[in-house]
Amino acid sequence: MKNLFIVSLFILYPLFNILPQYSKADSSLVKTTFTREFNCGIIDKYLNSGNPREINAALLSIAQSEDTLWVPKIIKLNFSRYGKEICFTLGELGPCSRSSTFLLRIINEKKQKPLLIHEALSEIGKTGGLDSFNQIAEYYTGSKSKNIPGISLAMYAYFTRGIISKNEAVPVIVNEIIKHRFPCQENFEAVFALYSKSAPDTLKFILIDELKRFLSYKNYSNSYASSTVPYLLGCLRKLSYFPEDNNLFNLLINSPEYTTKVEAAHSLIYYKFKNQQELDKYLHLLDDANLNVGRAAAASLKNINLNDALKNYLKTVLLNRLNNHETDLINKDELFISYLKLFPDSFENQRNKFEHLVTKGCFYDACDQFDSSKSALDFLLNNYREDTDNNKINILQSSLDFQTNFPGNARLEQMILGAIGSDFPPLISIAADGIDSVLIKKNLDTLKTIIPIQINKYMNNPDYQESIMSLAKLSKEIDNGFYNTVLNILINSNEYPLKKFIYKMLGRPPLNLRKDAKYFDNFWIYAFKFRKAEIVTNKGKFIIELLPQVAPVSAGNFAFLANKNFFTNGEFHRVVPGFVIQGGDPEKTGWGGPGYDIVSEFSSLNYEAGFVGMASAGKDTEGSQWFVTTGSYPHLNGRYSIFGKIIKGLKVINRVEQKDRILRVKLI
Helix, strand or coil, X not given: CCECXXXXXXXXXXXXXXXXXXXXXXXXXXXXXXXXXXXXXXXXXHHCCCCHHHXXXXXXXXXXXXXXXXXXHHCCCCHHHHHXXXXXXXXXXXXXHHHHHHHHHHHHXXXXXHHHHHHHHHHHHHHCCHHHHHXXXXXXXXXXXXXXXXXXXXXXXXXXXXXXXXXXXXXXXXXXXXXXXXXXXXXXXXXXXXXXXXXXXXXXXXXXHXXXXXXXXXXXXXXXXXXXXXXXXXXXXXXXXXXXXHHHHHHXXXXXXXXXXXHHHHXXXXXXXXXXXXXXXXXXXXXXXXXXXXXXXXHHHHHCCCCHHHHXXXXXXXXXXXXXXXXXXXXXXXXXXXXXXXXXXXXXXXXXXXXXXCCHHHHHHHHHHHCCCHHHHHHHHHHHHHCCXXXXXXXXXXXXXXXXXXXXXXXXXXXXXXXXXXXXXXXXXXXXXXXXXXXXXXXXXXXXXXXXXXXXXXXXXXXXXXXXXXXXXXXXXXXXXXXXXXXXXXXXCCCHHHHHHHHHHHCCCCCCCCCCCCCHHHHHHHHCCCCEEEXXXXXXXXXXXXXXXXXXXXXXXXXXXXXXXCCCCEECCXXXXXXEEEECCCCCCCCCCCCCCCCCCCCCCCCCCCEEEECECXXXXXXXXXXXXXXXXXXXXXXXXXXXXXXXXXXXXXXXXXXXXXXXXEEC
């Protein structure tokens, strides 16, 4: 599934100028990057050109290579001129002692520019081991009175890679939060890092003080204050805590900021509601002018904790809304899931009351809450035979939860094995990933028959790459001999991402692995042909400025597809309030694509509100699905290709709901 790691929060990074790097003259460089050949002769020519644009372009290409053999050439470049791109490239290349030694030297230079120290610290956690961390910790201890930009991102990266423990990372991060009294980049980077790694319960009172302080900047005149508030709220949400502070509660309920209000909807359910009036204030979010705020509140209600009187009142409110035909259908689905969690009942009773009120997909999803009910399982199995392929996705996902309680159910086994042997990629992946060990053991011979048929049939079809990867992992659960047989078949696949995956499974370096360049010319023709794209939706228009200077293949692919009307009458199949809107899937399931894949084009740009990126299922698996961020998210940087930014109509993005339509895309 082309998807994104979800952190429904907002943070704002300073926007660096988007320097021209690739140009129309760089076909050979972009092509060798696209094929993943990384021809040394071509790249060296750019690195040694003396032309700043060409050197930056070479660094951008090398950053995609995953080859640390380039490091000696990179660190010889003029750091004062190319420092940002050098740091980014070293970080993308991954762990390397030579990279971390170089970055440590940069960090310790007394006259180094703070911006470049920030870049070096942001990346050193991706390159260094425990020794480099110890040196960074010593550097930080000796410089506590000074501003150390980027230290929180270094801690975040070291901890994410398992180099250090939370106990080693958190004290530095907390110090950065409270050290800077005026909202700035350093303290909201620290709050982001703390949120990502979950704050200890002992910090909740510090978080509350910081939340009040940041909210005190009236009208969010300080952008760092407004962008940090959702992360502070998110930290409290992860602790399942909100203080008994009515003034703070009211301030958040009435926030003018979209991302703050969405996170408030998630976080305020942990407030201790004392009466109906307070609860009504929260429930008013369900009727917010922005339906995405209402959706966030509807989804969050499942976790609310109320006394008996208020819980009975809430039950009446939810029943009225569920029976009201004017309630937004997507929000009604979320309310239904929350109702089931709050007011459990038998499957038969819930089905009689609600099946006709919510969407089919939602009701199928909800069935996993009745995984010990034979009636619920029979309901799913009966509908699986008759429903559409797209609804079968929901049915299969819910049915997998019944395996433990119904280990000998022949119809359930038949459904799962049939899905593995089907011709619909989502069903193959979901079943192969979700089949339990008992069913595997019982059906070894059947699986040994199905899997080779499927991989021989689909291993050269890009639409099935995720499915084939799932089958390969499933074969490992069967036995080592069969697993090795499967991998040796798949090593002959024509699909670059799949072949790369198999090399990794075999523990072999992917030497001389190349991607087919047959589609490259189509993308290159369009890469620099258009400057903008106007997206016309049923909620309004927004305009994307295309950025081929950092992602020519992604920008060219988007323009190529748009010129063929590929996106016309499509929809935003995935909307996460306060995070992203995502479209470009012709199947509208999250699994569809154009029938080919392109490559990742990571750059040093940071995801901010209105940046446009390519969805993927892993590096080099991008196709036609694209997304727009509603805030700025450090965890996406260097992991998803940015190929555009919104220059007009940013408010439209916040109004777009799931299943809203893309009427047409006009290239400019």
